[in-house]
Amino acid sequence: MTSDFIAVLANPSAGRGRHRGLLPGVLQALGAAGHPVRPLVAGSGLEAERACHDAVAEGAVAVVAVGGDGTVHRALQSVAGQPVGFGVVPAGTGNDFANAVGVPHDPLKAAEGISAALRDGRAHRFDLARTLDAHGERRWFCAVLAAGFDALVNERANRMRRPRGPRRYDLAIMLELARLRARGYTVSVDGTEYSFTSEIVAVGNCASYGGGMRILPDADPADGLLDVILAAPLGRIGIARLKPRLRQGTHVRDPRVTVLRGREVRIQAEGIVSYADGERLGPLPVEVSCAPGAVRLLR
Structure with missing residues (x-):
């Protein structure tokens, strides 16, 4: 062959x-x-x-x-x-x-x-992120791992058969907003542990997900680090107001939003299925590590 x-x-x-x-x-x-x-x-x-x-x-x-x-x-x-x-x-x-x-x-x-x-x-070397779940399964991802509201929306949309196309995602957002509640998280970044309640938690190797939503606008896939976003409880109105700002990445100026940076991240919460690059990974907890220069990109 x-x-x-x-x-x-x-x-x-x-x-x-x-x-x-x-x-x-x-x-x-x-x-x-x-x-x-x-x-x-x-x-x-x-x-x-x-x-x-x-x-x-x-x-x-x-x-x-x-x-x-x-x-x-x-x-x-x-x-x-x-x-x-x-x-x-x-x-x-x-x-x-x-x-x-x-x-x-x-x-x-x-x-x-x-x-x-x-x-x-x-070729150009770029970082990737690698996950390890509670069952010992490892996965690579390139952009963003969602572990909050957006992960819940993805999980609901994947369970729905109708409507088809982008309207299914829009309906999933509405349904999840209706039952929105802040959840308790424990997040460790390079060994420093944070316990808080939130609706938004994500880890990024790159700045955006979902076709240009700049959830972590300063994330750089060549700096050997992961960016982590945490937010104080925002509620339905706060989430709705924050979403339009994601396209420009200006949401990180909100005093309720915190961005951390590190090489090793662990996320724990009940009732959350994580998604990376829009693909289903599995229930939390999940460990995420940055692998500097892990891919040889041809461009």
Whole structure:
């Protein structure tokens, strides 16, 4: 079997399918690097991860994720901490990691950049975050881990069958706001423990999640640190007023909001299922550590 190939994981439904017709052009642009291009076949998230792991084991020179943060999250599980190159072609509704690390917004230009990087033998090192749950399972993530109100919204939306599309998420927000209550948290950052009640807790390797909501506006995926946001109880009105400010990241000026920074974070709370890069991880507690330079990004 051919080694030194480019493995491509594409999510045809990413971005609600609006980039579906671009895939042939992306594959052609990647092929200009002089390596065979092999699209990976997967019918589920777990199959996608397995296909990426198999590609790396078979000698792929690079794994390229074509999609949003969810597709990136799946592909990262195979390349994190490995010498294989990683490329991102942003084609999702949320491309937060791609935006944070300077990937061109245009999918074809992003693919051309990956191809040129392979030809020139250059790559950029960026940090990743790694989680450890109560069952000993480890996962990598690239952008933000949500462990508060937004995690509750994701969990509810995933249980709902209707309505379809973004309206389901909007309805989930309304339903969770109706039953909003601050929960007790214990958060440890580099060994210093904080106990408090809150509705908002998140850990970021990058500044934004959810397609540009700058929950941790100063987070830098190349500084070897994680940013952690905590907020005093805000209530329904406070949450509603805070949300519009997330696009600019100005919510961190609110005196009720605290941002911490560290290499090791542990979060404990009852009744919360954490989400990272928009993907379900599992119930708290969770430990999060920063892995400096864990991915070789081609751009």
